[in-house]
Amino acid sequence: MSTKRLVAALTVFFCVAPAWAQHQGHDMHMAPAKKAPAKTAPAKKASSMDHSQMDHSQMDYSKMDYSKMDHSKMDHSKMDDAPGNTAGAPVPVPTEADLAAAFPPVHAHHLHGTSIQSYTLIDRFEVQHGDGVSRQAWEASGWIGGDVQKLTWRTEGHAHDGKVERASAELFYSRGIRPWWDVVAGVRHDFGQGPSRQWVGVGIQGLAPYKFEVNATLYVGDQSRTALRAGVEYDTLLTNRWILQWHAEANAYGKDDLSLGIGSGLSNIEAGARLRYEIDRKFAPYIGVDHDHAFGRTADVRKAAGGKVGDTRVVAGIRVWF
Amino acid sequence: MSIDYSALRGEIASLSRRRFVQGLAVAGAIAPLGAWSKTPWALRANGQPEILSGTDFSLSVSETWLNYTGRRRPAVTVNGSLPGPVLRWKEGSTVSLLVRNDLPRGSIHGPDTSIHWHGILLPANMDGVPGMSFDGIRPGESYLYRFKVNQSGTYWYHSHSGFQEQGGQYGALIIDPLEPEPFDYDRDYVVFFSDWTDMDPAKLFARLKKMSSHDNHHQRTVADFLRDVEKNGANATLEDRKAWGRMRMTPTDLSDVNAETYTYLVNGTTSLGNWTALFKPGEKVRLRLINGSAMTYFDVRIPGLKMTVVAADGQYVHPVTVEEIRLAAAETFDVIVEPAGQDAYTLFAQDSARTGWVSATLAVREGLRAPVPPLDPRPLLTMADMGHDHGMGGQDAMAGHAGHDMSGHDMSSMSGMAGMDHGAMSMQSHPKTEHNNPLVDMQTMMPMPRLDDPGIGLRGNGRKVATYADLKSRFDDPDGRDPGRTIELHLTGHMEKFAWSFDGVKFAQSEPLKLNYGERVRIVLVNDTMMSHPIHLHGMWSDLEDAHGNFHLRKHTVDMPPGTKRSYRVRADALGRWAYHCHLFFHMESGMFREVKVEAQS
Ligand SMILES: [Cu+2]
Numbered sequence: 001m002s003t004k005r006l007v008a009a010l011t012v013f014f015c016v017a018p019a020w021a022q023h024q025g026h027d028m029h030m031a032p033a034k035k036a037p038a039k040t041a042p043a044k045k046a047s048s049m050d051h052s053q054m055d056h057s058q059m060d061y062s063k064m065d066y067s068k069m070d071h072s073k074m075d076h077s078k079m080d081d082a083p084g085n086t087a088g089a090p091v092p093v094p095t096e097a098d099l100a101a102a103f104p105p106v107h108a109h110h111l112h113g114t115s116i117q118s119y120t121l122i123d124r125f126e127v128q129h130g131d132g133v134s135r136q137a138w139e140a141s142g143w144i145g146g147d148v149q150k151l152t153w154r155t156e157g158h159a160h161d162g163k164v165e166r167a168s169a170e171l172f173y174s175r176g177i178r179p180w181w182d183v184v185a186g187v188r189h190d191f192g193q194g195p196s197r198q199w200v201g202v203g204i205q206g207l208a209p210y211k212f213e214v215n216a217t218l219y220v221g222d223q224s225r226t227a228l229r230a231g232v233e234y235d236t237l238l239t240n241r242w243i244l245q246w247h248a249e250a251n252a253y254g255k256d257d258l259s260l261g262i263g264s265g266l267s268n269i270e271a272g273a274r275l276r277y278e279i280d281r282k283f284a285p286y287i288g289v290d291h292d293h294a295f296g297r298t299a300d301v302r303k304a305a306g307g308k309v310g311d312t313r314v315v316a317g318i319r320v321w322f
Numbered sequence: 323m324s325i326d327y328s329a330l331r332g333e334i335a336s337l338s339r340r341r342f343v344q345g346l347a348v349a350g351a352i353a354p355l356g357a358w359s360k361t362p363w364a365l366r367a368n369g370q371p372e373i374l375s376g377t378d379f380s381l382s383v384s385e386t387w388l389n390y391t392g393r394r395r396p397a398v399t400v401n402g403s404l405p406g407p408v409l410r411w412k413e414g415s416t417v418s419l420l421v422r423n424d425l426p427r428g429s430i431h432g433p434d435t436s437i438h439w440h441g442i443l444l445p446a447n448m449d450g451v452p453g454m455s456f457d458g459i460r461p462g463e464s465y466l467y468r469f470k471v472n473q474s475g476t477y478w479y480h481s482h483s484g485f486q487e488q489g490g491q492y493g494a495l496i497i498d499p500l501e502p503e504p505f506d507y508d509r510d511y512v513v514f515f516s517d518w519t520d521m522d523p524a525k526l527f528a529r530l531k532k533m534s535s536h537d538n539h540h541q542r543t544v545a546d547f548l549r550d551v552e553k554n555g556a557n558a559t560l561e562d563r564k565a566w567g568r569m570r571m572t573p574t575d576l577s578d579v580n581a582e583t584y585t586y587l588v589n590g591t592t593s594l595g596n597w598t599a600l601f602k603p604g605e606k607v608r609l610r611l612i613n614g615s616a617m618t619y620f621d622v623r624i625p626g627l628k629m630t631v632v633a634a635d636g637q638y639v640h641p642v643t644v645e646e647i648r649l650a651a652a653e654t655f656d657v658i659v660e661p662a663g664q665d666a667y668t669l670f671a672q673d674s675a676r677t678g679w680v681s682a683t684l685a686v687r688e689g690l691r692a693p694v695p696p697l698d699p700r701p702l703l704t705m706a707d708m709g710h711d712h713g714m715g716g717q718d719a720m721a722g723h724a725g726h727d728m729s730g731h732d733m734s735s736m737s738g739m740a741g742m743d744h745g746a747m748s749m750q751s752h753p754k755t756e757h758n759n760p761l762v763d764m765q766t767m768m769p770m771p772r773l774d775d776p777g778i779g780l781r782g783n784g785r786k787v788a789t790y791a792d793l794k795s796r797f798d799d800p801d802g803r804d805p806g807r808t809i810e811l812h813l814t815g816h817m818e819k820f821a822w823s824f825d826g827v828k829f830a831q832s833e834p835l836k837l838n839y840g841e842r843v844r845i846v847l848v849n850d851t852m853m854s855h856p857i858h859l860h861g862m863w864s865d866l867e868d869a870h871g872n873f874h875l876r877k878h879t880v881d882m883p884p885g886t887k888r889s890y891r892v893r894a895d896a897l898g899r900w901a902y903h904c905h906l907f908f909h910m911e912s913g914m915f916r917e918v919k920v921e922a923q924s
Contacts (some may be wrong), residue, residue, distance in 0.1 A: 043684025076803040091840040091895040094922060102897035102920075110454020110484075113821070113828030117531040145823040147828075147912075148760055176760030180570060181817060184529035200604035207818065216455075281536050321532065 017256075019140075072157065118144040120322065124274070126317025128158070128290065137315070148176045152184060152205075157192065166192040166260075181206035183249045188219055194260045197221055211235070226254030241278045245286075247271065256297065261305065263297025276319055284319045323365065324773075343533075372401060375410035377417050383435040383459070383481070383735040390592060395520045397490035398431035398481065404590045405514050405614065406493030408477070413474040413500045418551055419467040423459040423683050427768060430522045431489045434458035437467070438482040438901075439495060440652060440858070441636055441878035444469040446898025447735035449836035449860055451482045454899040454917060460853060474499030475636025475653045476610040478514070485523035488616040492516065497636070498764050504796065505641065506633045507608035507658050511599045513682065515622075515649065515671055516614040517584040530578060534820040536893040537582040537677075540574045540700060565705055569764060571817065571852060572657035573703040576778070578820070578853070578908065579617045579776065583679025586618065586671065588682040596691060597682040599669075603662040607684065608632075610656050613649035617908035618853060620649045621868035623669050625695055629657035633790055637876040638796035648674065648777050649857035652880035655788075659684070665691035673777055674854075678702040692911040701779035705786060708852050709750070709766035709885030750887070759826035761818040765850045769887035770805050772871045777854075777883055790866065790875060797866065799873030801893040805844035808889075809835065813882055813904070813914065815851040821912055822851075822904065828913030835902065839922040844895060847882050854883045855909060859918060865891040879905055893921045 094102070120142035128135050137158040143150040152174045157167020172186030182205050190197040203217030217231040231249040238244055249272040255264045274288030293310045294302050302309055386399040400406025410741035411417050425432040436458050438450035446887035448469045457891055459465045474497040519526055528573045529536055547710040550559040566573055601607050609629075613620055623629075623646040630643045630847035647655055649671075666685040674677070676697045683691055747892035749767050756762045774791035775781070815822040824832065839842055844867070847857060857864075858879040867889045880890055897920050904914040 052355050091893075094839070094897055098445070098897060099922075101447045103899070104447040104456060106453055107457050109458070111830035112915040113529070113823070114913055115527070115912075118529055119532040143660070147816070147819050176819075178758055179760055179763045180818075182760075207570050208563075209570065237541055239543050239545070240541055241538045245838045279535065 033130075041311060073153040093157065096274065114146065116144065116146060121319075121321040123319055124317055125320070126286075126315045128313040128315045130311055130313030133160075135165070136162070143174070145174075150174045150182075152182075152186075164176075166190070166194070172201070172203075175207070178206075179200075180208070184215075184217065188217075197225070197257075197260075199225075199227065208232075224255070238275075240285040243276050243278060243284075245276060247274075247276045253298075256301075258301060260308075261297075261298070261301050263301050264294040265298075267296070267298040268292060268294045272315070274317075274319075276317065283320055285317070287314070287316045289313065290315050328332040338913070343780060349350075360447075363460070372407035373410060374404065377411075377415050379409060379417065379419040381406070381419060381421045382419045382424045382439070382776045383421060383437070383486075383640065385426050385429045385431060386490075389431050390491075390518050390587070391520055393520050395428060396918045397518075398425065398429070398435075398486045399490055400437070400493055401878055404490040405516065406491065406585075406812045407494060407583050408494045411471045411495070411497045413471055413497055416468065420464050421459060421467060421549065423461050423660045425461055427461065430524070431484065431491075432488050433461050434483050434494075435486060435491070436465075436481055437448075437479050437491075438860070439477065439479050441477045441654075442469075442495070443472055443861065443896065446861060446900065448725055448788050449797050449898075449900065450812055451860065451901045452757045452903055458839060459900070471497055473497060474518070475633055476512075476614050476640075476651075476656050478614050478654065479634050480614065482901070485527065485907075485911070488517075488519065488523035488526070488656065490516075490723045492614040494610065494612055494614075499885060503632075504638060505630075506606060508605040508608070509599070509601060509607045509643070511607065512589065512612065513599075513622050513669065514589050514614050516587045516590070517618045518581075518587050519583050519585070521583065522642075523616075523678070526579065526583065527911055530820045530908055530910075534817055535572070535724045536574065536580060536903040537578070537580045538572070538575055539582060542574060547865040559615045563699065571764070574700070575703065575817065575852060576675035576701070577617065577619070577673065578674045578906070580673055580761065584618065584673075584679035585676065586620075586678055587672065588617075588669070588671070591682070593638070593679070593681045593694070598688060598690070599682065600688070601661050601683045601684055603686065604660070607659050607661060608733065609654060609798060610654065610657060611649060612654045613651055618651060618672040621674060621681075621698075622647050622649060622669070623785065624669050625692070626661060626664060626667055627659045627661055627684075627848065629659050632656050632658055632791060634793050634875060639793045640796055642788065642792045642794075644788040644792065646780065646783075648881075649880065650905070652856050652858055652879040653877075653881065664692065668692040668694050669697055672697050673779075674715070698779060698783065703778060707778055707883075707885050708764070709769040709849075709887075716778065727785065745820075749868055751824045752814045752848075753810075754849065756812060756814060756850065757828040759814075761819065761823055761828070762814045763818065763828040764852060765812075766848060766887075769848050769885050771888050772883065772886050773866075773869060773874075773888070775883070790881075793875050795874065795876045796874075799891070800863075800876070801842050801865070801891065803842040805891050807841075807843045808844040808846055810848065811845040811916075812850045813847045813855050813857070815853065815909070815914070817852070820908070822909040822913060822914035825917050828918075829903075829915035830913065832916055833918040834899065834919040837892070837920045838922055839894055839897055839920060841894045843894060845892055846887065847880070849882045850883050853883045853906075854907075855914065856881050856905040857903070858905045859892065859900065859902045861896040861918075861920075862894065865893075868892060897922060899903055 040280045042104040122140045124137065124139040126137055128137050135158050139156040142151040145151055152172045153170060153171040158165050168188055169189040169191045172184035174182045174184040175183050184205060185202045186201040188201050195210040199219035199221040201217045201219040203215060204217035208214050219227040229251050233245065233247040236244040248269060250269045253262050253264055255268055270290065270292045272288055272290030274286045275286040276286035278284040284305060289312065291312045299309045330699045332551045355900040378617050382402050383400055384402065385396045386402050387394045388397045388404060397404050421437050423435045425435060434452065435452045436452050447455050449455040477495040479493055479495050480487045494514050547559060587594060611622060626643055628643050630641050631639060631642050635640060636656055661684050666683055669679050669682040669684060678695060681694050683845050750769055752765050756765060776787035776789055780787045811824050849855065856879045864877045864880050865873050866877050866880055868873040880888060882888060900918045902916045902918045
């Protein structure tokens with residue numbers, strides 16, 4: 001045990017309390033580390049300080065200069081203590097062996113809170129019936145990543161006789177920016193009958209007050225196309241297993257895309273309610289109704305093509321997550 | 323009335339078939355502290371852990387297939403049993419423990435292992451935390467733990483590697499004191515509570531990340547809304563729903579993992595296994611209650627018996643007689659009971675969310691049972707519980723709630739709370755790192771120590787419930803110095819993301835909390851979440867302060883219910899790098915963990 005280390009250890013022991021005082025900008029000259037009789041209220045002294053606003057984690061105690069303290073003026077005898085109490089017994093001066101035991105060489109190890117997780121939700125996988133026509137539809141989403149940064153994906157679409165009529169698939173980088181909100185940025189690919197379309201998008205998704213799940217994404221495509229898609233979803237618990245899920249989604253476009261039956265402006269709103277029964281948390285069959293309504297120029301295009309502006313369907317399907 | 327078959331039938335009927343199977347599979351019996359019970363006429367029986375005493379121990383961590391639910395599942399065990407052997411040490415002796423990793427290749431619990439001696443003061447390289455104390459124990463390898471035992475009482479040990487603590491790697495630790503204990507007893511039993519799951523614990527963690535509310539099957543429904551409207555009026559009900567809705571939270575969120583997932587165990591036995599502690603009428607029986615569960619708070623009582631608490635976390639307290647005690651995860655309490663007048667008593671432990679229970683029996687002979695009480699009603703969290711403005715709709719929720727009367731809160735007892743400005747009931751301030759932090763979903767407004775609060779679900783239940791205020795160390799402040807400085811840390815989290823942290827910073831992004839060797843420091847914890855967190859500092863005691871800032875109760879694990887602000891003193895007399903974390907296993911795993919580094923200045 002070197003003398004230097006001994007001195008250092010003693011210095012630490014006797015100086016900690018005053019060092020704190022110094023740190024607070026008080027004149028530390030030279031309040032001994034007073035023994036507080038157990039029955040008084042030592043905390044009073046600290047009550048005027050608002051420690052909560054100090055970021056202690058960023059203090060660097062190693063930079064304190066203990067050498068400037070004048071130990072001769074400290075009354076170490078007062079650090080002793082009340083009867084029947086080992087109080088104030090100085091900590092033993094660490095030996096070389098103690099130090100070796102205290103700081104063994106260790107390799108970097110698992111850091112709690114860094115796990116990569118994933119989630120897949122097939123929210124709707126269903127058959128739709130309306131106007132004597134039957135089709136299949138789906139909506140699914142998922143993520144892989146950490147608590148703040150994730151790779152997220154979404155897909156939705158519908159098919160007839162197993163052939164995709166129209167669908168979209170999106171892949172985003174998402175980042176939590178507020179407790180309940182993530183920003184997303186990525187790409188979207190529309191495909192099916194008719195030409196495919198590519199977009200880059202940026203948006204927001206999260207949980208609004210009252211537990212409305214919302215998302216809104218703005219897209220830019222080739223030929224200066226722009227699009228906006230926004231959705232909202234809400235669960236009403238009839239019981240803890242019978243759950244009524246409400247949802248609505250709106251699409252708007254910056255310009256006509258007549259080959260896909262789309263007019264500029266608000267194009268359509270799809271809204272519905274699905275009653276599911278959670279056989280367990282992960283698996284639930286459901287039935288429901290869904291209504292799709294076209295607006296503005298899109299409605300005109302639909303009418304011109306002999307179609308209907310509004311379309312109501314009865315749906316049945318399953319919801320699964322894993 | 324030793325056997326009440328009608329009550330028993332009801333209980334068995336209420337158990338699912340699969341749990342019935344499990345009970346038969348692990349039918350155990352008595353395990354008093356065997357050879358060293360003061361009247362050692364009861365012998366160990368099947369399924370009971372070994373009791374090892376002395377100074378030299380050889381422990382093998384391995385995989386053992388157990389059947390608690392009708393399915394054989396791999397547990398991680400010490401010397402092949404769950405819990406592992408009871409280790410009995412002697413204060414003042416130097417113990418050597420050779421721990422060998424015998425986990426099979428490919429085990430879901432592998433590859434490395436470790437044992438941490440919870441609450442034991444020892445050199446840092448003996449503390450058993452991989453990455454801080456040592457590198458862990460690789461398959462086929464051993465680590466020799468060797469240290470002098472400088473304390474006495476009831477403790478426990480568990481793995482600090484991977485998900486092994488949830489997987490079954492834990493056991494009781496008993497240290498006989500040099501000086502006679504300040505209480506008498508005739509018999510001595512370990513009562514070790516734990517929570518078992520058939521799931522791979524890593525998958526359970528993943529499930530929490532996907533859907534943290536998976537186990538909450540009591541969320542409020544339309545029917546609850548209508549009932550509340552009828553009871554409290556439409557305005558009050560809407561106000562209440564608005565308050566919770568704005569927070570995107572639910573007042574039925576009492577625990578993250580509950581009996582939906584867990585099978586609760588006493589000494590490694592289910593209720594149907596009916597672990598039994600034998601007594602002769604008139605004897606004093608010491609029960610060493612240990613909560614070795616990963617995620618469960620147990621509320622423990624023995625209907626018909628009062629319990630006298632004589633030690634908390636291994637340290638003597640002034641005896642206090644109670645009827646019920648809440649065990650936060652990792653806490654231990656020694657109680658003395660004097661059964662007489664009945665041949666059998668039920669030791670009943672229900673989880674704090676009231677989803678399940680486990681029972682054992684105190685009886686004059688094998689094979690007896692006493693009635694098992696029903697689960698208590700499920701409480702609802704209130705805004706007041708979380709230290710929120712009482713006018714925010716919380717009042718209405720509270721009105722119907724378990725007789726909890728805010729006026730009963732002793733506001734005066736708050737004066738002097740360390741670090742708080744009590745002149746005006748000022749709002750709690752928060753660290754900058756919590757601001758706009760995507761991992762912090764809530765902040766408390768007016769937290770209080772609430773040391774005299776029995777806790778959510780225990781208030782006004784007609785029973786005397788032990789509180790921290792009731793438990794006072796039997797000794798003065800062993801250090802005696804006024805803390806030289808105060809460190810405030812906030813317990814933070816995000817329920818939906820199942821992300822937990824201190825000050826909104828997960829372990830991976832945090833800097834060590836540096837203490838100077840020898841200093842006396844005050845740690846103030848503020849709970850900014852809606853969950854309780856048992857906070858455990860390795861290597862040093864946490865000397866809980868009373869509401870006036872005086873030394874009150876020596877602990878190794880300090881429970882922090884929602885809405886509380888509690889302070890404790892730490893004597894930084896142990897050099898090294900120490901783990902500091904929430905002892906709810908998956909909270910720790912998701913980041914509510916810090917390194918505390920005690921360094922000598924040089
Ligand atoms: Cu621990």
